[in-house]
Amino acid sequence: MANSGQKVVLITGCSSGIGLRIAVTLAKDEKKRYHVIATMRDLKKKDKLLEAAGDAYGKTLMLLQLDVCSDDSVKECINNVKDRHIDILINNAGVGLLGPVESISIDEMKRVFDTNFFGVVRMIKEVMPDMKKRRSGHIVVMSSVMGLQGVVFNDVYTASKFAMEGFCESMAVQLMKFNIRLSMIEPGPVHTEFETKMMEDVAKMDFPGVDADTVRYFKDVYLPSSIDIFEAMGQTPEDIAKCTKKIIESERPRFRNLTNSLYTPIVALKYADETGGLSVNTFYNLLFNFGPLMHITMSILKCLTCSCLRRRTISP
Ligand SMILES: NC(=O)C1=CN([C@@H]2O[C@H](COP(=O)(O)OP(=O)(O)OC[C@H]3O[C@@H](n4cnc5c(N)ncnc54)[C@H](OP(=O)(O)O)[C@@H]3O)[C@@H](O)[C@H]2O)C=CC1
Numbered sequence: 001m002a003n004s005g006q007k008v009v010l011i012t013g014c015s016s017g018i019g020l021r022i023a024v025t026l027a028k029d030e031k032k033r034y035h036v037i038a039t040m041r042d043l044k045k046k047d048k049l050l051e052a053a054g055d056a057y058g059k060t061l062m063l064l065q066l067d068v069c070s071d072d073s074v075k076e077c078i079n080n081v082k083d084r085h086i087d088i089l090i091n092n093a094g095v096g097l098l099g100p101v102e103s104i105s106i107d108e109m110k111r112v113f114d115t116n117f118f119g120v121v122r123m124i125k126e127v128m129p130d131m132k133k134r135r136s137g138h139i140v141v142m143s144s145v146m147g148l149q150g151v152v153f154n155d156v157y158t159a160s161k162f163a164m165e166g167f168c169e170s171m172a173v174q175l176m177k178f179n180i181r182l183s184m185i186e187p188g189p190v191h192t193e194f195e196t197k198m199m200e201d202v203a204k205m206d207f208p209g210v211d212a213d214t215v216r217y218f219k220d221v222y223l224p225s226s227i228d229i230f231e232a233m234g235q236t237p238e239d240i241a242k243c244t245k246k247i248i249e250s251e252r253p254r255f256r257n258l259t260n261s262l263y264t265p266i267v268a269l270k271y272a273d274e275t276g277g278l279s280v281n282t283f284y285n286l287l288f289n290f291g292p293l294m295h296i297t298m299s300i301l302k303c304l305t306c307s308c309l310r311r312r313t314i315s316p
């Protein structure tokens with residue numbers, strides 16, 4: 001039960017990664033400002049969260065089952081919240097999808113949209129009426145740099161995040177009229193199970209219906225470069241949890257929130273050129289013409305951002 005003055009925060013997708021870390025970070029807030037309702041679709045996966053939450057569990061953190069792809073589960077979950085009163089909704093649940101579209105079924109694509117786009121729509125539809133009645137609330141949506149700019153071979157995942165960005169950009173205007181804030185968070189690569197799940201999926205792929213060149217571009221060009229990017233720029237779930245906490249605590253939260261300054265110039269390419277060609281040509285060149293150079297550049301970037309170098313430069 002939330003104590004008076006505590007804000008009720010409901011977070012989706014807390015069994016691992018960013019959602020788990022946001023739930024624990026808010027539940028362990030030193031001023032105990034939050035009553036965290038951490039949700040997951042399979043409560044058998046709760047151990048990692050409960051271990052990280054420690055003695056906050058049962059005090060500032062509680063657990064509820066929630067599958068954002070099920071209308072009934074969404075309704076049932078919110079009905080289990082006292083007075084259906086949620087101050088902050090954090091839509092974090094999401095799934096990736098990688099590879100040549102020729103070998104991806106429409107059903108698989110629909111599952112990604114059902115989670116990443118319709119999952120957020122279901123939650124907002126369920127929670128928004130109460131926030132409107134109270135003229136108060138904050139809706140946070142975990143988008144991605146791929147909600148701002150496409151990345152090759154991430155076509156459908158990118159589309160699902162673009163869809164969410166467009167939905168939120170439209171919703172934000174009317175929500176403002178009801179004093180409800182809407183914030184999008186756009187992380188670049190983050191080291192979570194998201195990455196391992198994608199690599200596991202790729203290992204199992206046999207690319208039916210895909211020509212040999214496309215398979216080669218995916219496996220021998222894109223994948224090594226994306227591993228470089230993850231290594232050189234990858235943030236931690238803690239980084240994203242800290243950003244999220246800052247956003248929900250700010251008086252006037254920004255609508256869009258990129259979390260990784262190393263990635264900002266890459267997204268900036270898109271806004272620097274209204275013809276849209278700059279980012280397409282840059283990505284093309286980085287991948288197909290400067291692949292090896294990019295590998296070296298990323299390794300240097302990794303050194304510049306890792307602590308060992310900083311330690312050497314700091315100590316005389
Ligand atoms: N990792 C990255 O590089 C980036 C991730 N993001 C976004 O961050 C969010 C969290 O991903 P991340 O923590 O990295 O990855 P994880 O795979 O670790 O976490 C994803 C979470 O979403 C849950 N989930 C999946 N489908 C559903 C569903 N139908 N209902 C409820 N929960 C569901 C998963 O639960 P289960 O354990 O049951 O599968 C899991 O808890 C996603 O929206 C992702 O798009 C954005 C930018 C970068």
Ligand SMILES: CC1=C(/C=C/C(C)=C/C=C/C(C)=C/C=O)C(C)(C)CCC1
Nearest residue numbers: 144146151152188189225226229283286
């Ligand atoms: C930047 C960049 C690349 C890869 C970007 C990647 C891999 C981003 C991953 C983002 C994630 C995982 C977001 C999840 O929501 C390429 C295509 C290698 C080409 C060169 C520029």
